[in-house]
Amino acid sequence: MSKKVLFGLLxxxxxxxxxxxxxxxxxxxxxxxxxxxxxxxxEESVAGGFMIPEVVDGKFNIAMVLIGxxxxxxxxxxxxxxxxxxxxxMDNVNTAYVELVPEGADSEQVTRSxxxxxxxxxxxxSFGYMDATETVAEEFPDQMFIHVSGYKSNGSNFGxxxxxMEDMKYLAGVIAGARAHQDGQTKMGYMATFPIPEELRLGNxxxxxxxxxxxxxxxxxxxxxxxxxxxxxKEAAASLFDSGAYxxxxxxxxxxxxxxxxxxxxxxxxxxxxxxxxxAERCLTAPYWNWGSVYLQIAEGTRDxxxxxxxxxxxxxxxxxxxxxxxxGQELTPxxxxxxxxxxxxxxxTLAQMLAGEFDRFDVFAGPIMDNQGNIVVPExxxxxxxxxxxxxxGAEGLECTYCxxxxxxxxxxxxxx
Amino acid sequence: xxxxxxxxxxxxxxPYRIGLEPRMAQVSSWLPASLSLGAVVVALMIGALILALxxxxxxxxxxxxxxxxxxxxxxxxxxxxKATPLIFIGLACxxxxxxxxxxxxxxxxxYMGAFGASxxxxxxxxxxxxxxxxxxxxxxxxxxxxxxxxxxLPGLLKAKFNVNEVISTLMLNYIAxxxxxxxxxxxxxxxxxxxxxxxxxxxxxxxxxxYASTVPEFAGLTTHAGFILAVLAAVVVWFILHRSKWGYxxxxxxxxxxxxxxxxxxxxxxxxxxxxxxxxxxxxAGMSEISGVVHRFQGAISPGYGFTGIIVAWLAxxxxxxxxxxxxxxGALILAGREIxxxxxxxxxxxxxxxxxxxxxxxxxxxxxxxxxVEA
Numbered sequence: 001m002s003k004k005v006l007f008g009l010l011x012x013x014x015x016x017x018x019x020x021x022x023x024x025x026x027x028x029x030x031x032x033x034x035x036x037x038x039x040x041x042x043e044e045s046v047a048g049g050f051m052i053p054e055v056v057d058g059k060f061n062i063a064m065v066l067i068g069x070x071x072x073x074x075x076x077x078x079x080x081x082x083x084x085x086x087x088x089x090m091d092n093v094n095t096a097y098v099e100l101v102p103e104g105a106d107s108e109q110v111t112r113s114x115x116x117x118x119x120x121x122x123x124x125x126s127f128g129y130m131d132a133t134e135t136v137a138e139e140f141p142d143q144m145f146i147h148v149s150g151y152k153s154n155g156s157n158f159g160x161x162x163x164x165m166e167d168m169k170y171l172a173g174v175i176a177g178a179r180a181h182q183d184g185q186t187k188m189g190y191m192a193t194f195p196i197p198e199e200l201r202l203g204n205x206x207x208x209x210x211x212x213x214x215x216x217x218x219x220x221x222x223x224x225x226x227x228x229x230x231x232x233x234k235e236a237a238a239s240l241f242d243s244g245a246y247x248x249x250x251x252x253x254x255x256x257x258x259x260x261x262x263x264x265x266x267x268x269x270x271x272x273x274x275x276x277x278x279x280a281e282r283c284l285t286a287p288y289w290n291w292g293s294v295y296l297q298i299a300e301g302t303r304d305x306x307x308x309x310x311x312x313x314x315x316x317x318x319x320x321x322x323x324x325x326x327x328x329g330q331e332l333t334p335x336x337x338x339x340x341x342x343x344x345x346x347x348x349x350t351l352a353q354m355l356a357g358e359f360d361r362f363d364v365f366a367g368p369i370m371d372n373q374g375n376i377v378v379p380e381x382x383x384x385x386x387x388x389x390x391x392x393x394x395g396a397e398g399l400e401c402t403y404c405x406x407x408x409x410x411x412x413x414x415x416x417x418x
Numbered sequence: 419x420x421x422x423x424x425x426x427x428x429x430x431x432x433p434y435r436i437g438l439e440p441r442m443a444q445v446s447s448w449l450p451a452s453l454s455l456g457a458v459v460v461a462l463m464i465g466a467l468i469l470a471l472x473x474x475x476x477x478x479x480x481x482x483x484x485x486x487x488x489x490x491x492x493x494x495x496x497x498x499x500k501a502t503p504l505i506f507i508g509l510a511c512x513x514x515x516x517x518x519x520x521x522x523x524x525x526x527x528x529y530m531g532a533f534g535a536s537x538x539x540x541x542x543x544x545x546x547x548x549x550x551x552x553x554x555x556x557x558x559x560x561x562x563x564x565x566x567x568x569x570x571l572p573g574l575l576k577a578k579f580n581v582n583e584v585i586s587t588l589m590l591n592y593i594a595x596x597x598x599x600x601x602x603x604x605x606x607x608x609x610x611x612x613x614x615x616x617x618x619x620x621x622x623x624x625x626x627x628x629y630a631s632t633v634p635e636f637a638g639l640t641t642h643a644g645f646i647l648a649v650l651a652a653v654v655v656w657f658i659l660h661r662s663k664w665g666y667x668x669x670x671x672x673x674x675x676x677x678x679x680x681x682x683x684x685x686x687x688x689x690x691x692x693x694x695x696x697x698x699x700x701x702x703a704g705m706s707e708i709s710g711v712v713h714r715f716q717g718a719i720s721p722g723y724g725f726t727g728i729i730v731a732w733l734a735x736x737x738x739x740x741x742x743x744x745x746x747x748x749g750a751l752i753l754a755g756r757e758i759x760x761x762x763x764x765x766x767x768x769x770x771x772x773x774x775x776x777x778x779x780x781x782x783x784x785x786x787x788x789x790x791x792v793e794a
Contacts (some may be wrong), residue, residue, distance in 0.1 A: 050472050051759045052482055070760060100761045102718040104613075105711040109496050110756055112638060116492050128716075131616065139638045194612055195603070225603070418604055 043263025044187055055095035055118045060092060060303050063119040065110055066099040067126035068228040074273040075227065075255030075289075075333040079148070081274075082291025086299050089292075092298070098180045101224040103128025108135055115140040121302050123148065123161075123295070125225070127196070134158055144302045144309065149198070151311075151390060151399060159295070163320045164361035166205035167354050168287030168387070169249075171323050171347050172270050173209025175285055175336060176247040178343040179268060181214035188219040189240030189248035191257065193227055195417030197405040199251050205364050206249060207409035220245060221414035231306045234260055242268050247284060258283035268335050272322075278324040286324035294320040313386065317357035326351050361389065368412040377407050437787040450735055450782060457778035458771055465767040472763060479758060486757045487750035495626065495639040501713060501742075501749030503528070503720070506703030507727025508734060508741035509655045514696040516647040516659060516673040516736050519689060523572060523587025524700040525724025526594030527565040531701025532708045533598050534564030536715035539617045540606045544756035546618040553621040555740060558647075558705050565701015568594060573693030583693075591724065595717075602717055613716035623710035644706030651699060656738040657693075662678035668692060700724065721752065734774055 057375045063235040064083050068076035073095045080097060087095040096119070101110050107129045113134050114122050121144045126132045131151035135156035137145040145158045153160045176188055188210055192199045203221065210217045220243060233256035241264055248257040249270035257269030261282035268284040271277040278286035294314055301307025314320045325332045326348060336344065352357035365388070367378035378384060387401040395401040408414060466476035487497050508523045513523035535557040539545060543560075544553055568590060575581035606614040616749035622628075626639035661664040671678040671685055679685060703723065712719050730748055751771070755764035 050469075050474055050763050052479065052757060053759060054482070054533050074792060097759060098756050099759060101756075104716050105707070106718075106721060109499070109640070109753075111492065112640075113486070113496065113756065116490075116638070127612070128718075131714075196612075261604075287535075 015282075028217060050099065051241060053098055053114065053117070056094040058092075059094040060090070060121070060299070061094045061096070061119045062086060062121045062123070062299055063095070063114040063117075065107060065114070065122070065124045065126075065129060066097055067101065067128075068099065068253055070097055072228060072253050073255055073277050076125070076253065076269075077276075078274040078289040079123070079291055082289075082295045083123070085292025086295045089296055090299055095248065101126075101129075104132070107111035108132035108150040109143070111136045112139070115143055115145075118143075119136075119301055120144065121146070127198075144307070146298060146312075147310070151396060153286055155308075155311050157309055157312060159312055161298070161312045162314075163289065163294070163318070164199055164364075165270070165287060165289070165312065165316045165318045165321065166361050166364050167359075168321050169202045169205040170209040170247060170364045171326075171351060172285055172287045173206035174204070174212050174343065174347055174350075175209075175339070176249065176268070176270060177210035177212060177214035177217050178308045178339055179335060180210075180217055181283060182247045183246065185213070185246035186217050187243075187245045188217060189237075189243070189245030189257075190219055190221045191233065191236045191248065191250040191357045192221050192223050193251045194225060195223060197392055200405050200417075201389055202251060203374060203412070204405075204407070204409040207251075207411050208364065208369070211409075211411055212346070213340075217411055219412045219414075221408075221412065223417065224252060226252060229236050230254050230256065233257075237261070237269065255280060255283070274325060275327075278333065281334065283324075283333055284332060285326075288322045288324060290320050290322050311386075315357065315360040316351070319355075321354075342384055361382060365389065371407040372410055372412045375407075378403055421702060429694055434788050434790055437789065438788060439782060441785050446482075452761075453781055454733060454775060455777045457774040458579075460769070461771040461774040462768050464774075468766065468770075469763065479747075483754040483757050487753045491614045491635065492588040492638060493753065495641040496750045497746060498641045498645050498651065500750070500752045501704040501745040502642070502644045502710070503707050503723045504649050504727055504730050504745035505645075505742055506651060506706065506747055507700050507723055508730035508745050509651055509738055510696040510699035510703070511728050511731035512736040513655055513659065513668070513733065514692055515672075515731055517668045517688065517690055517692050518574075518675070519576070519696070521569065521587050521693065521696050522584055522585045522728065523568065523574075523590050523724070524696075524703075524727050525720060525722065526587070526591035527568045527697040527700035528704040528707075528720055528724050529591075529598045530568040530697075531561035531565040531596040531704025531710075532715065532719055533601065533704070534560035534562075534701060535593075535705035535708045536606070536614065536617075539621050540614055540715060543622075546620075548620065550622075550624075554623065555711065557709055558672055558702060559620065561701045561705025562698040563701070565704065568696040569693040569695075569697020569700070570690055573690040577689045577692075588618075599717060604714060606715055614714045616714045617709075621709060622713055623706065625710065640711065642706070642710030644710040647702070647706060651702070652738045652742055657698070659738065664688075664691075700727075703727075726752075729772060729775075753757075 015349045053063060064079060065228055066076040066079060070080040071077055072217050083095050083097060087093060097112050098101040101107050110225050111122060111124055111132055125148045127149045130152055132342050133145050133147040137154060141157055146161050150160050150177055160308060180186060186373055190203050192203055202388055220240060222236045222240055224232050227231055233252050233254050237248050237257045237260040247268045247270060250272050252259050253273060255271040258271050258280035261267045261269035262280040267336045268282050270284050271286040275288045298307055318411050324330060325336055350359060362383045367382040368376060368380040369378040371377050387395050387399045388403040389405060391399050391401040392406045393401060393404040408416060452533045455727060469476035469479050486493055488494055510524050512519060538557045538560050544556060572583045572586035575586050576583045602612050608615045623642040623644050624644040627634040630637040667688055671683060671688055707719055726748055730741060730744050734744045753769055758764045
């Protein structure tokens with residue numbers, strides 16, 4: 001008998017479940033659409049919730065295309081938090097993101113799909129999205145497209161955006177060099193992503209900083225050919241430490257150098273991109289992005305019609321860059337606390353000048369600069385110009401360079417990428 | 419007769435018991451299709467449960483996904499763009515699988531096809547101002563040629579030394595991608611960036627959007643001629659498999675290798691040729707993607723088409739015509755994957771669909787019998 005009762009109970013549960021499912025279906029499609037759109041931003045904050053990238057009528061709609069996961073602890077998270085900053089600090093705005101979008105054809109489809117939905121402003125945040133963004137911007141002339149880290153613009157609705165991270169990499173180099181010098185060490189390690197001008201520029205800025213307090217220091221380079229690969233990044237950091245590096249810094253997205261350094265216990269790592277990335281015990285510092293204020297400025301300017309798309313390259317005075325341990329509300333990391341006060345003072349002073357707009361990327365790359373072959377790259381009294389910073393010789397069309405970014409600074413023990 | 423759920427001799431807990439019988443007779447032709455459909459429905463129900471647990475409205479989400487894949491001309495065009503390489507690769511896999519050659523290497527053959535097509539533009543074999551038809555024909559031939567070479571390697575190894583093709587095709591994927599990366603990073607890199615210069619317009623497969631000046635509705639529609647080529651390829655593969663002597667041999671080898679051997683069919687030769695044609699089809703997918711969508715040689719040109727194509731072939735029950743709708747479904751799924759963020763949930767739904775489809779195969783091979791148990 002009891003079996004029959006149980007069976008009946010199971011049947012009842014099944015029927016109940018079906019009724020529940022049926023109820024869900026009875027909502028009119030119109031109501032659902034609105035509900036989904038309304039719910040989307042709210043669900044963002046709920047753990048385990050999800051979001052549908054869709055526009056909301058009557059609001060200013062902003063979308064973002066990300067190369068990695070929005071919580072990667074690096075590049076993509078920094079952008080995502082910038083977007084969240086805009087969502088919080090701008091009234092009547094709706095934001096959405098699409099993560100893990102591969103560069104190339106896929107990014108074109110995703111960007112076009114966002115544009116078709118009617119997003120007013122679309123940020124595409126990886127180098128390889130450049131041509132895709134350009135193509136889609138041409139098809140949707142009334143919407144604004146901002147591409148981060150490339151070198152193209154159409155002067156009307158397709159703009160380029162990047163910041164002078166070399167400022168912060170230079171200061172990170174100063175700290176790393178001083179740390180090594182004080183501990184009787186001489187080797188640095190650089191996990192570079194791809195052999196592109198940006199990675200040479202950032203590596204060179206670090207090497208120039210390193211030499212300030214550690215003339216005997218050298219820097220080794222490993223090409224990892226990825227922006228985001230937790231496993232490869234850890235392996236590369238370990239390999240640099242194995243070859244004797246005392247401080248390793250990265251051009252890629254995850255905090256791997258600091259994590260591996262903490263595992264080793266007697267070396268240091270420098271993370272990148274995101275202000276929250278420098279939490280490991282052996283993390284020395286982190287040059288990071290603070291996209292929020294820059295994005296807010298662009299979003300408000302786009303809504304007002306005052307922002308002109310072009311080559312928007314911001315320095316530290318925009319508030320878009322940070323150096324972990326030195327910004328407001330931050331404390332020196334354990335690795336910096338016993339550094340020579342002269343070094344800390346130098347960093348603080350230079351940083352203050354940068355934030356005040358008195359020291360910018362062209363000061364980082366001011367002559368005299370020597371390369372690691374003993375040649376003079378930039379003579380005394382000369383400075384690089386923008387095309388020199390982001391182009392290999394001879395430079396893309398319209399961006400021809402004279403000094404160019406195809407050299408390794410004095411102290412780098414690596415060959416140039418072919 | 420097998421009894422899976424009930425131990426023999428013991429009385430079941432439930433008043434009914436479920437028995438399984440292997441199907442002996444030929445199944446009716448509607449069964450596989452309706453089972454697949456049922457599996458997708460069941461998978462979507464499970465997915466709905468997960469969406470509800472995730473704190474969302476599953477029905478609104480599904481409605482949104484459907485709109486985002488088929489809801490307008492624009493997204494339908496995107497779906498077809500995604501389906502195009504899947505059709506080619508689904509055909510490549512169907513052909514090889516029909517002979518029980520487990521070609522897991524379509525991804526590598528796809529990359530080699532992309533390389534072959536790019537080489538025509540980048541070497542350059544043709545001057546930039548050459549007419550479009552010359553470009554397209556040479557690119558297609560070169561893409562198929564390189565795909566075929568990449569397919570023939572495991573074919574030869576299998577034919578001569580009986581090397582397991584699952585391993586060799588899989589490993590060759592990584593070699594192909596590394597091979598392409600060498601050219602992307604070193605030989606054809608543009609200004610240090612990991613992509614070749616953009617191809618001249620006359621090496622592009624014509625797209626709907628190219629005719630926007632005459633038909634304004636076509637603006638922004640990226641569906642390209644590769645789709646037509648893919649449909650034609652399906653017809654060709656069907657004719658080869660079902661109307662040619664060679665197709666008969668392929669099917670015979672697949673159904674009963676020993677019988678085929680006794681019938682005097684040269685199995686080694688067939689292995690190499692089938693792998694070559696399979697590779698050529700996957701290579702053509704690479705060519706169509708490069709010339710129709712990407713327009714330059716670069717990495718990350720495939721979100722795993724070579725592997726999704728295996729699923730497509732399997733789901734289409736190796737029927738070349740069925741490959742087309744199944745590819746469109748998977749193209750839609752790839753698109754829909756972008757419609758829910760973060761990206762974990764759509765991937766999970768795709769996974770559930772896959773598992774349900776594989777599980778549904780069970781019902782093709784077994785019949786379920788429910789009988790009332792006699793009360794003691």
